[in-house]
Amino acid sequence: MITQITNTELMAMEQRKRAHLINSVGGFKSVCLIGTTNKEGQTNLAIFSSIVHIGANPPLISFIMRPDSVERHTLSNILATGVYTINHINENIYKQAHQTAASYPKEISEFEATALTVEYKNEFVAPFVKESNIQLAIEFRERINLSINNTIMIIGEIVQLNFPANCLNEDGYLDIEKAGTISCSGLDSYHTTSRLQRLAYAKP
């Protein structure tokens, strides 16, 4: 049996229920931890499920943030330092990753609060998550204010990639499933994956 919900019905839904539904209908999502630091070296870590590839030349990646949420520490740190890290989440750390969404005061680092480990390397200023198997170092490129609902799109360029050597295929495909990366749906559901198949380049 098919349920049909109209826009009018959506808008009449209780706010939290609508948030669950609308966060679910976009499909499975990338879910990553974004690591930042302020000018004083205070670290911050936040979970985001709106990360999307923008282009490969130059290598650009974006995410969406709400201006009115705990994520503002992430934004102010990115604007202050110009850099951040994107760290994939695996089965071993998804509960800690989810917990970074809690509203900790600014002086508390989500690294400490969730017992995830700060990792600095290659002279990059922003902190990586040591427990993450795929880590991206990003330089901030552009902030786009989405006036339609006051969210903010942040675009950055990938300046460094760290991943398990045995996950890179000959053709450039990185086997993120082999690296243990998981996906999410809605606001709080985490999923492992199982490959059906890689398909050949589509031609008419």
Place this chain on the structure above:
Amino acid sequence: MITQITNTELMAMEQRKRAHLINSVGGFKSVCLIGTTNKEGQTNLAIFSSIVHIGANPPLISFIMRPDSVERHTLSNILATGVYTINHINENIYKQAHQTAASYPKEISEFEATALTVEYKNEFVAPFVKESNIQLAIEFRERINLSINNTIMIIGEIVQLNFPANCLNEDGYLDIEKAGTISCSGLDSYHTTSRLQRLAYAKP
């Protein structure tokens, strides 16, 4: 063993290899079919893996398109009619969905070319994919040209949802895994999912 790739190394990679890698590192992605029609009723169907939730009030969803690709039929149709559909992909149709990426001439509908079935309902002008278990009807709201790499962000509002009745949880979470929705990674890898857990709202 960890492989590290720098921006310089990325930019020196062969173009197709870099495209595979950069498309992989953003994590698992939503993958959906976008259905449109032109003013004359000629349908078009294209696969997109850059769909992302923008906000729940109003219910907004976005995707990114390259202006120089086959996806331009999707763009011109959306601008002409103001509407489109987003259709989840399941295990039964992912090969056909992938095939919609082939460069068919404008007079060929990808519905026919891939043997997916046009479904019109509820007086919505854009065509749904009948074989899709979760279907969204979208009204175009905004086009944002991303000057950083000449891609285009399309933002639309969800005006109707169709999904299996038994997939909606009491709290509004839609169980897209139960509905058979799959995910993708990179340019060509398709994955089913297996739920680890839904986690409680995070508090300090």
